[in-house]
Amino acid sequence: MEKFVKHEGLVAPLDRANVDTDQIIPKQFLKSIKRTGFGPNLFDEWRYLDEGYPGQDNDARPKNPDFVLNQPVYQGATILLARRNFGCGSSREHAPWALMDFGFRAVIAPSFADIFYNNCFKNGLLPIVLSEEQMEELFQAEAANPGLRLTVDLEAQQVRTPEGKAYDFDIDEFRKHCLLNGLDEIGLTLQEADTIRAYEERRRAREPWVFAEHANH
Amino acid sequence: MAGKTLYDKLWDAHLVAQREDGSALIYIDRHIIHEVTSPQAFEGLRLAGRQPWRTGAAVATIDHNVPTTPFKSAADITDETSRIQVQTLQDNTREFGITEFGIGDVRQGIVHVMAPEQGAVVPGMTVVCGDSHTSTNGALACLAHGIGTSEVEHVLATQTLVAKKMKNMQVKVEGDLGPGVTAKDVVLHIIGVIGTAGGTGHAIEFAGSAIRSLSLEGRMTVCNMAIEAGARAGMVAVDDVTVDYVKGRPMAPSGEQWAQAEAYWRTLVSDDDARFDTVVEIDAADISPQVSWGTSPEMVVAVNASLPDPQAENDEVKRSGMLRAYEYMGLKPGIKVGDIPVDRVFIGSCTNSRIEDLRAAADVAKGRKKADSVKQVLVVPGSGLVKKQAEQEGLDKIFIEAGFEWREPGCSMCLAMNPDRLQPGEHCASTSNRNFEGRQGNGGRTHLVSPAMAAAAAVAGHFVDVRELG
Numbered sequence: 001m002e003k004f005v006k007h008e009g010l011v012a013p014l015d016r017a018n019v020d021t022d023q024i025i026p027k028q029f030l031k032s033i034k035r036t037g038f039g040p041n042l043f044d045e046w047r048y049l050d051e052g053y054p055g056q057d058n059d060a061r062p063k064n065p066d067f068v069l070n071q072p073v074y075q076g077a078t079i080l081l082a083r084r085n086f087g088c089g090s091s092r093e094h095a096p097w098a099l100m101d102f103g104f105r106a107v108i109a110p111s112f113a114d115i116f117y118n119n120c121f122k123n124g125l126l127p128i129v130l131s132e133e134q135m136e137e138l139f140q141a142e143a144a145n146p147g148l149r150l151t152v153d154l155e156a157q158q159v160r161t162p163e164g165k166a167y168d169f170d171i172d173e174f175r176k177h178c179l180l181n182g183l184d185e186i187g188l189t190l191q192e193a194d195t196i197r198a199y200e201e202r203r204r205a206r207e208p209w210v211f212a213e214h215a216n217h
Numbered sequence: 218m219a220g221k222t223l224y225d226k227l228w229d230a231h232l233v234a235q236r237e238d239g240s241a242l243i244y245i246d247r248h249i250i251h252e253v254t255s256p257q258a259f260e261g262l263r264l265a266g267r268q269p270w271r272t273g274a275a276v277a278t279i280d281h282n283v284p285t286t287p288f289k290s291a292a293d294i295t296d297e298t299s300r301i302q303v304q305t306l307q308d309n310t311r312e313f314g315i316t317e318f319g320i321g322d323v324r325q326g327i328v329h330v331m332a333p334e335q336g337a338v339v340p341g342m343t344v345v346c347g348d349s350h351t352s353t354n355g356a357l358a359c360l361a362h363g364i365g366t367s368e369v370e371h372v373l374a375t376q377t378l379v380a381k382k383m384k385n386m387q388v389k390v391e392g393d394l395g396p397g398v399t400a401k402d403v404v405l406h407i408i409g410v411i412g413t414a415g416g417t418g419h420a421i422e423f424a425g426s427a428i429r430s431l432s433l434e435g436r437m438t439v440c441n442m443a444i445e446a447g448a449r450a451g452m453v454a455v456d457d458v459t460v461d462y463v464k465g466r467p468m469a470p471s472g473e474q475w476a477q478a479e480a481y482w483r484t485l486v487s488d489d490d491a492r493f494d495t496v497v498e499i500d501a502a503d504i505s506p507q508v509s510w511g512t513s514p515e516m517v518v519a520v521n522a523s524l525p526d527p528q529a530e531n532d533e534v535k536r537s538g539m540l541r542a543y544e545y546m547g548l549k550p551g552i553k554v555g556d557i558p559v560d561r562v563f564i565g566s567c568t569n570s571r572i573e574d575l576r577a578a579a580d581v582a583k584g585r586k587k588a589d590s591v592k593q594v595l596v597v598p599g600s601g602l603v604k605k606q607a608e609q610e611g612l613d614k615i616f617i618e619a620g621f622e623w624r625e626p627g628c629s630m631c632l633a634m635n636p637d638r639l640q641p642g643e644h645c646a647s648t649s650n651r652n653f654e655g656r657q658g659n660g661g662r663t664h665l666v667s668p669a670m671a672a673a674a675a676v677a678g679h680f681v682d683v684r685e686l687g
């Protein structure tokens with residue numbers, strides 16, 4: 001997994017609440033069996049005027065000039081400002097894959113849907129929760145100064161503006177540790193293989209049917 | 218010390234290790250796999266040279282991509298990417314020795330219909346699948362929720378999940394449900410009350426006399442949409458209905474083990490003195506048949522109501538969401554639900570494609586005909602076994618006589634990954650669970666309803682109160 005320590009980058013504002021995973025990456029693109037290549041179809045229905053399908057030449061498609069990520073000032077954005085309940089909907093991990101593949105490293109919002117929030121960490125994308133008021137301040141700061149850049153400092157758990165205004169955020173210690181070190185969670189868990197086996201033995205004694213092998217299935 | 222909730226009990230029983238930072242390792246009893254969210258997980262295993270921890274814990278099937286017209290092998294799937302996913306699942310399950318109910322197997326179907334039907338899910342289990350509607354299985358007093366693809370890989374490799382305990386929420390629906398009011402209306406009403414983020418961070422236990430009066434299939438419909446209420450997991454405590462449902466299913470315990478299992482399962486209820494972080498109480502008498510009008514499941518009203526006025530909404534974010542939804546749906550505040558035209562109807566999905574759902578739709582369709590203005594009515598059973606049962610009961614004939622189309626099992630128009638989809642601007646009465654923009658096809662307009670309400674809309678050509686059909 002890609003490490004995340006500190007990141008300075010261009011901010012793009014997505015001023016809508018309840019952005020769901022169908023909007024982040026429409027379902028026709030879930031058919032890929034790979035983890036990469038989703039970036040060009042991030043927010044597909046908003047970014048393009050035609051209907052997207054896999055395997056298209058996305059450069060040749062008509063773009064929606066009003067959509068934020070199509071505006072020249074936001075080219076190369078790596079930090080997304082979003083509204084409440086970002087990432088609601090399905091459990092598809094394609095959503096963080098698409099955001100990462102597009103170039104985003106952090107999403108800042110007042111709240112996230114649970115599964116999406118989880119999925120971000122597994123892929124080195126940092127979801128940051130700030131209060132509604134703080135988000136409003138950031139949206140306004142960005143509107144007053146398009147092209148705004150922010151620094152996200154995971155070590156210090158802070159989002160900082162160029163003027164030095166700092167917003168503290170909370171993050172779970174374990175997730176922070178994994179992100180800072182780019183640790184593979186499966187490898188970490190397998191260090192506890194003996195504990196898992198011991199647990200299995202206890203359960204097997206109590207609920208043997210859970211471990212039944214079904215010949216004809 | 219306060220007693221434990223059902224969720225507390227399930228959590229404690231599966232705790233492998235508690236970490237200092239509040240996260241924990243929990244054991245996963247049943248892992249259900251489908252073709253869309255698993256390829257990258259198997260690829261990850263292969264790249265790391267890892268093997269599944271316990272292959273017997275997993276069971277796979279294909280659902281999202283399968284055509285609902287008859288086909289014999291993966292090669293018959295015309296859409297190339299769909300074919301690749303279906304083929305890839307078959308290859309992966311064979312390589313790693315995992316059971317798959319694949320093409321042509323009568324047990325194939327939507328993951329959340331297939332698993333309980335097979336008894337692959339029994340009370341007291343932890344159940345995960347790379348699919349958010351895994352919450353459906355909570356109807357069997359399981360801790361069941363969706364996971365992402367990295368977690369699919371993690372569960373395959375370690376049989377555990379790194380998780381954090383959620384908060385406890387109880388949604389209590391007390392009283393008698395009126396005639397024509399179904400499980401789907403109950404859950405849509407709940408979401409209308411608490412909102413799509415109402416359950417965020419919580420595991421919801423659905424309780425109260427109205428929930429207990431539902432069949433196990435009805436409870437699945439309710440738990441299915443826990444995710445639309447913002448909660449990863451929904452559940453219902455064990456009672457006779459639960460135990461009766463499980464008995465005799467192919468993968469359920471039998472013989473001596475049955476008695477042992479049943480005795481344990483009977484303890485899977487919240488203690489009387491258990492404490493919930495959040496409690497929501499709903500009067501069953503307040504629930505009418507529901508119709509969603511917007512692009513979020515919380516945008517829902519009673520069938521005999523008018524569409525809400527955004528100007529009356531004080532929350533600015535909500536108001537702008539409503540305005541956007543009106544624009545997308547091509548509707549105006551104040552119009553009556555009954556004035557919304559219906560172009561297509563979809564009866565199916567993991568919310569409402571079990572036998573009772575099909576019976577409810579057939580009850581309405583019987584002796585009636587699809588309205589001429591309705592272009593298509595799709596009836597898509599949740600699994601091969603549901604299809605077979607429906608045909609034994611003659612439901613297929615009722616549908617066909619009414620001008621409905623009787624299809625092969627799969628997700629179908631719930632998310633339009635296969636050829637079943639809406640055209641831009643079309644309104645669809647759908648028994649599925651999500652009315653997001655473009656969910657059923659680019660530009661399509663989804664209205665979530667119960668199976669009976671969907672069939673009634675098919676017959677009338679617009680939404681009607683199923684209670685007034687007679």
Ligand code: SF4
Nearest residue numbers: 350566567628631632
């Ligand atoms: S029926 Fe719909 S909601 Fe259910 S698993 Fe399939 S696509 Fe998902």
